[in-house]
Amino acid sequence: MTLPEAAGLVLAFVARLITGAQGHWRGCAPMAEQRIYFANHQSHFDWVLIWASLPRELRAATRPIAARDYWTATPLKHWITREIFNAVYVSRERSADEDPLEPLAEALRHGDSLVIFPEGTRGHAVDPAPFKSGLFHLAQAFPEVPLVPAWIANVQRVMPKGEVVPVPILCSVTFGAPLRLAPGEDKRAFLDRARAAVMALREAD
Amino acid sequence: MGGLRELGVSQQVGLLFIVLFGALGAVTAYAVIRALRESTPEQQARDAWLLRELRALWLGATLFWVAWGTGAFVSTLLFGVVSFIALREFITLTATRRADHRSLLLAFFVVLPLQYVFVGVRAFDLFSVFIPVYVFLAIPVVSALGNDPTRFLERTAKIQWGITVCVYGMSHAPALLLLDLPGYRERGAFLVLYLVAVVVCAQLVQEAASTWLRRRPVARAISRSFSWRAWLSGALGAALVGALLYWITPFQPVPALVMGLLAGGCGTFGEFVMKALKRDAGVRHWGGRASVTGAVGLLDRVAPLCFAAPVFFHSVRWYFGWTVQATP
Numbered sequence: 001m002t003l004p005e006a007a008g009l010v011l012a013f014v015a016r017l018i019t020g021a022q023g024h025w026r027g028c029a030p031m032a033e034q035r036i037y038f039a040n041h042q043s044h045f046d047w048v049l050i051w052a053s054l055p056r057e058l059r060a061a062t063r064p065i066a067a068r069d070y071w072t073a074t075p076l077k078h079w080i081t082r083e084i085f086n087a088v089y090v091s092r093e094r095s096a097d098e099d100p101l102e103p104l105a106e107a108l109r110h111g112d113s114l115v116i117f118p119e120g121t122r123g124h125a126v127d128p129a130p131f132k133s134g135l136f137h138l139a140q141a142f143p144e145v146p147l148v149p150a151w152i153a154n155v156q157r158v159m160p161k162g163e164v165v166p167v168p169i170l171c172s173v174t175f176g177a178p179l180r181l182a183p184g185e186d187k188r189a190f191l192d193r194a195r196a197a198v199m200a201l202r203e204a205d
Numbered sequence: 206m207g208g209l210r211e212l213g214v215s216q217q218v219g220l221l222f223i224v225l226f227g228a229l230g231a232v233t234a235y236a237v238i239r240a241l242r243e244s245t246p247e248q249q250a251r252d253a254w255l256l257r258e259l260r261a262l263w264l265g266a267t268l269f270w271v272a273w274g275t276g277a278f279v280s281t282l283l284f285g286v287v288s289f290i291a292l293r294e295f296i297t298l299t300a301t302r303r304a305d306h307r308s309l310l311l312a313f314f315v316v317l318p319l320q321y322v323f324v325g326v327r328a329f330d331l332f333s334v335f336i337p338v339y340v341f342l343a344i345p346v347v348s349a350l351g352n353d354p355t356r357f358l359e360r361t362a363k364i365q366w367g368i369t370v371c372v373y374g375m376s377h378a379p380a381l382l383l384l385d386l387p388g389y390r391e392r393g394a395f396l397v398l399y400l401v402a403v404v405v406c407a408q409l410v411q412e413a414a415s416t417w418l419r420r421r422p423v424a425r426a427i428s429r430s431f432s433w434r435a436w437l438s439g440a441l442g443a444a445l446v447g448a449l450l451y452w453i454t455p456f457q458p459v460p461a462l463v464m465g466l467l468a469g470g471c472g473t474f475g476e477f478v479m480k481a482l483k484r485d486a487g488v489r490h491w492g493g494r495a496s497v498t499g500a501v502g503l504l505d506r507v508a509p510l511c512f513a514a515p516v517f518f519h520s521v522r523w524y525f526g527w528t529v530q531a532t533p
Contacts, residue, residue: 020293160303167309168289170297 027177304351407469411439443469475512
């Protein structure tokens with residue numbers, strides 16, 4: 001076992017100790033197929049929770065998106081995101097000649113699964129904010145990859161914005177039935193349908 | 206029975222091991238055979254429930270035995286972990302706000318470890334007043350610093366109540382391990398086993414009596430199974446088991462019976478109170494089924510122990526203080 005693998009196991013154990021990290025697979029089974037998971041976003045802890053609630057075999061091939069300027073700023077942050085989570089780095093500043101989704105597309109061509117938070121930023125409201133269009137563009141470019149909605153419950157109580165130490169409170173991640181882009185579906189309609197699919201899991205739980 | 210008392214510690218431990226795991230093994234074998242035959246869906250659900258309960262019992266008994274074998278330190282640690290998981294479940298069920306974050310951190314990462322450290326170093330005076338006095342004052346101060354007056358008293362009270370039940374109550378069980386009773390050295394673990402046995406027995410008898418007697422529930426809105434008759438049956442069952450187990454305790458049969466009655470009665474009240482709390486939090490599930498947040502139902506199982514342990518602990522101390530004074 002390498003150091004990052006061991007650190008990953010320790011981290012997953014700590015996440016489970018603090019939050020329970022219960023994965024409820026309502027709409028699909030945890031399988032080793034390529035998927036794009038998309039979820040509501042309320043805390044920095046969201047990614048760790050989804051990652052810890054996945055079966056261990058799937059964790060290595062399921063990658064988060066990380067802002068390059070923030071997560072490569074110090075050697076430790078860079079090491080954690082690169083070695084443990086195998087993150088896909090994106091730059092927040094958009095340059096004219098570069099497609100911001102290109103690193104994601106590259107990872108998907110490589111066969112990896114992704115976890116994205118289509119709200120774009122952490123929300124504080126009860127309902128998730130309207131989804132950004134990245135999910136739609138990925139669905140268009142990779143029609144064969146199933147899009148799995150997920151609802152993360154309770155995590156905002158674990159680590160509110162501005163706090164660094166998490167409080168032990170049980171959380172759950174509910175995974176729903178996969179979506180696909182319907183032929184000729186409008187961008188806004190698809191994004192609203194995806195958001196509704198995430199919110200529907202809140203009641204289903 | 207008197208002869209059993211004269212046995213050495215290791216012989217008593219061996220005997221208890223055979224009795225405990227023998228009984229568990231027999232009941233499990235019976236449950237597995239029952240689950241294999243053809244039956245209606247209701248019966249299948251009951252069989253599945255029984256197997257799930259048994260799995261919890263096996264886990265508890267094994268952990269208990271491992272802790273016992275490895276000494277008081279590991280047992281205290283084990284009870285500390287159970288306390289942590291119970292408090293985590295309790296806090297999940299209560300509506301705390303952002304401003305409570307620091308108080309909760311204090312509860313989980315300072316109060317809980319310190320309380321178990323006090324148990325471990327046998328600082329019994331500090332152990333008895335740390336949470337009721339110092340933590341009682343510290344939590345509202347930290348919460349007030351959070352700068353949020355919304356439902357302040359309610360939030361603070363809930364956190365304090367959770368700490369008192371899940372940490373303070375629970376920590377009295379490992380404290381029994383370390384009580385220095387006259388003529389009862391190295392046998393603290395027997396007292397813990399005695400306590401757990403009478404409390405579990407009170408639950409089982411009360412549960413059976415409530416289905417059997419079908420009495421009018423005292424508080425229908427809270428529990429459909431709690432009636433005074435059923436409660437008394439549970440306490441008497443616990444008293445009987447307590448008297449039968451007197452040979453592992455430092456008591457004579459009659460005090461053992463009274464202690465069993467006391468601990469069993471308190472334990473059943475604890476379960477009743479926890480039902481009220483879950484109703485308040487809007488949780489319908491009871492027992493092993495996972496609920497909304499994935500709470501595993503540990504709180505339901507340990508609540509009787511949390512209520513019974515402090516009463517039992519202090520009864521034991523008073524009883525010995527009194528007998529020592531009576532026979533100078």
